[in-house]
Structure formats: structure tokens, C-alpha cells
Amino acid sequence: MKSVLLVVFILTGVVGFGQTAEEILKGVIDKIDLVEDYQADVQIKAAIPFIKVPIAKATIYFKQKDKFKVESKGIAILPKQGMSDLTGFLSNEKKYSAVLGEAKTINEHKTRLISILPTDENSEIILAKVYISTSEDLIYRTVLTTKSSGTVSIDYEYNLNKKYGLPNKMTFTVDIKKFKMPKSVASDIRNNEKKKKYKENEKGTIVLTFSNYLVNKGISDEVFKKD
């Protein structure tokens, strides 16, 4: 009986923890590679210090390798990092080295941390911590440390398009630097009113809810041309 248990334990170890960082990443990259292009409707709900913005609706377009466009009738605020650049970055395996980290449960999904360090000294991403479910080959959390945008944390939720690794919800948490108003641009008539007090750096969240995914239906390059 003991020997049976030992074999089961060893096998579990091989399946769950035996994979290298590269192997875990490969599972994710393979899913990314399944998607040639996609189009989706997105609802953008932003809670950002210093910015009051209504819920916006937009359509996003993506085409391999790095074509990405957001089309919205109104003004839509999106994070500068983490939309399509991460998948592009992960697909280029020669440009980074990956280190396997701890196991962590995120929203009831068992994940492994992969720390990714770019080999290119000019890379915008300094460090990417990616939490990947090894059983599903899906990213459930990413913490990106970037040169110009500070730290961006992204939580993913999946629904219908799991097989493509396309989330139905992404929650971005971004660093917002203290707002400095250009005095020549704006003036308040009642400037004696109490102003909201903010810290030097605050966190803002942007929640993207995706719907109506159209995957691999073909998107013309014309769509990505700038207006």
C-alpha cells in the first residue's frame, strides 16, 4: 500500500510540478498562436483618481503579430500597458528568460508563478510576473513592471473563449501619479472650495468586460490604419 502511495505521489509531482517555466509558457503561447485575429466588443469601466469618466463601449481589433486597434465612439480610457503587448512579448521566446516561482491560488485557480526577465536592455517591460494555470494553460494574473508606466497588475477571468486564451474580463490596476493641472488650460471659478486630497501616487482600476468575440474570421489590414 505504501509503495502504491509513493508511486502516486511521485507521479503527481511529475505532472504538477515537473514542468519547467519554458514548458508552462509554451502551453500559453500555443493557445495565443491559435488566434490569428479577433474582434470583440468591450465595456470599459474606469475608477481612476483625478479622472471622472462614464462607462465607455468600444470595439477592439487584434491581428497577429502586433496589430491592435481600439475603436470607440466616445472617449475610452485604457491602460497603456498590458493589452496586446504582453502576448506579443511572450510569443518572442528569444527575447526573455523565464524563471519558475511559487504556486499560488488565484480566484480558486491553482497557478504557478513565472518570472520573466527581458534580455533586451531597451525593453519597455522590466519584469513580468505571470501566474499561469498549468492545467488550463491560462494566465490568471500578470504583474508588469515597466519603464514608463510603473507597475500594472492584471487579473483575468475566462468564459467562452478559454480555448483561445481570450479573457471575458480583465481588471487592470495601474499607478496614477499625482495630477498636476496646467494652469493656463483650466481655472475654477470657485477655487476657494475644498479640493479632494490625493496621495502622491494612487491606484486606479480599469475593468474591461469583453463580449461578442469573433475569432479567426479574418480582419483586413485597413482596419488598423490610423484615422
Next chain:
Amino acid sequence: MMLWKNTINELLKIATKIRSYIGIGALTLLILIVLFAMKADGKSYIGFVTASFEQTLSFNGKILNGNLIAFIIMQMLIVHVPLLISLVTGDLLSGEEASGTIRMLATKPISRSGIVLSKWIAATIYTLIMTVWLGFLSLFVAKWMFGTGDLIVLNSNGLLIIPEADLAWRFALALLIAFLALWTVATLSLAFSAFAKNSVGPIVSTMSVIILFTIIGTLDVSVFDAIKPYMFTTHMAAWRSVFEDPYPLSAIWESVIILVAHIGVLLGITLIRFNKKDITS
């Protein structure tokens, strides 16, 4: 009836004076220059507004649109339009005295109060025309040139984005409040006009009062805190409050009441002064 006829007469007088068109011409030229500048280099202006957030966030959609241009134009011109208004309204009573027509005017079967009221109504209509022209150029022409979209407003608390569907009533109300502010200036210059014998004095005096009150209003000195809420210049930019969320309704009402009170008091002063004025010697 006589008041109405005299008002028509006053409007015709305004229409025949070249200076009346200087205001409209200057306003048109200024707006066209702003529109041209925005068409040529509007994106850098937008960059200036969103610069504080550009490192972390990307702004998608049509930010540079007709609504934003209209807002920028209103913000820029609401300071300068009073000068163009007083150019005409400051001349209404003093111009008659300078040209010697005031006595002839007094021989008409209309009271002195009627003369003042007809000139004030004419000044009001001229101010209304200027405001409507400002609104037409800034809203319709700007929208025709730049298209429409959500409005991004910058204030000291940060950025506010107002959806396009929520803008028409805001612009209408803003123009109405702007008209009230300009109407106050027109009445002020008419009041000065009742005291002067040429039109330069009332125009310069009106602008001096606006500049002086504006400076007092911007000085962060507690000694002026008691009078600031009652200065009409404090409320001249009340139209901007309409573009806040939530908009401060009670503060807007307060501004409207103070501006209307100024108009009433200044018109009263004009009536008293003109009725007591010696125009026979």
C-alpha cells in the same frame, strides 16, 4: 408702444454704426483663428491636457471634436467679448450727448425713463445677438469642422469626461448664463454712459472695472473674501459650472441671482442718473 418704436429706432442706430460690426467681426475672426489653430495643431493642445496621465493611460476615441473646441472657444472668449459688447453699449447714451442729438431725442413723446429703457432693450438684443453668434460659431461651425463626440473638461480636480448625449442642454444653459454675464456688462457700460459725455470713458471704465474686479477675485487674500461673492466678475464664469458633474445647481442659481441683481441695480442707477441729468444747457 412708443417704447417699442424707440427700441426699433435704437436698434436701427446700432445697425447703422460701423462699431457695431467691429464686435461681430472681431468675434468671428477670433473664432476662425482658434478653429484654424485647432485644425492645424489641436493634437498638441490635447497632449497638453492629457499629459499628466499619458504615461499610464491611453485616451482612445475622438477627443478633439467640435464640443471640445466650442468649450475652448467659450473659455477663451468670454473674457474678451465684454470689451466688444461695451464698445457698442458704452456709446448708447454718451454718444447721443457727444453728437448733440440727446436734446432732439428728449423732444420725442417719450419719457426719459422710456429713452433709457429702449436703449437698454436695444443693448440687450445686441448682446443676445453676440451670444447667439458666439454659440453658433463655436458649436455649429466647430462641429461641422471637427465632428462631434464626448467632452473632456479639465479642472483643478482632474479630468471629467461628459458623454456627448449629455452635452446639448449643458451648452444651451452655459450660453444662457454667459448671456446673463454679458448682459450685466452691457448694463454696466450703459450706466457709465449715462454719466459720460463721450463714449471712450464708459468703454474704458467698463473694462477697468472688469479688470479690477477680476484681479481682486483672483487674489488669495482673506480681506477680500467678504466682497468676492458679490462681485459680478466672480459669477461671469458661472457657465463653466454647468460642465461639472454633479453640477452645483445652488451655486449656479446664486450666480444667476447676483447677475440679475446687478442688472437691476445698474439699470436703476442709469434711470435715476439720466432722469436727473441736465441736458438742456
